[in-house]
Amino acid sequence: MAGNKTLTIIKPYAVNDGYIGSILSRINDAGFRITAMRFTHLNIKDAQAFYAIHKDKNFFDRLTAFMSSGPIVVAILEKDNAVADYRKLIGATNPEEAEEGTLRKLFGRNMEANAVHGSDSDENADIESNFFFSKMERF
Numbered sequence: 001m002a003g004n005k006t007l008t009i010i011k012p013y014a015v016n017d018g019y020i021g022s023i024l025s026r027i028n029d030a031g032f033r034i035t036a037m038r039f040t041h042l043n044i045k046d047a048q049a050f051y052a053i054h055k056d057k058n059f060f061d062r063l064t065a066f067m068s069s070g071p072i073v074v075a076i077l078e079k080d081n082a083v084a085d086y087r088k089l090i091g092a093t094n095p096e097e098a099e100e101g102t103l104r105k106l107f108g109r110n111m112e113a114n115a116v117h118g119s120d121s122d123e124n125a126d127i128e129s130n131f132f133f134s135k136m137e138r139f
């Protein structure tokens with residue numbers, strides 16, 4: 001059975017450019033409940049730990065440098081079928097290939113600066129939620 005939770009990150013340049021409100025509003029309109037949220041700034045080690053799954057990829061150093069370059073907003077989102085539905089809302093990883101109306105099409109610039117992260121499986125949604133939030137911080 002599909003899980004009901006996913007983790008999102010509003011990435012540094014999207015925060016810097018003032019898109020937090022527009023992105024959260026679209027997340028709410030799509031029927032997701034925000035059950036935990038934090039404004040934070042990853043250091044390089046945190047970013048490397050969070051993206052450890054990509055450590056052998058050629059874009060790892062660029063990605064982790066970018067993700068630690070400024071403040072981000074991290075949130076746990078809940079609704080039925082959360083992982084798949086959120087991936088539909090955000091669109092393809094590359095904003096140029098993302099469908100019209102998706103968050104990455106609307107707010108993304110390129111592969112790294114693609115506006116938001118979304119968990120790719122229920123298992124990773126759990127791992128990623130536990131990375132950022134304790135039980136006490138979830139509602």
Ligand code: CMP
Nearest residue numbers: 054059063093111112113114116117118
């Ligand atoms: P995200 O959903 O945060 O998960 C991993 C990130 O790696 C992805 O979004 C992209 O920002 C980045 N990424 C994936 N593939 C590439 C690529 N080929 N080149 C650069 N960055 C990539």
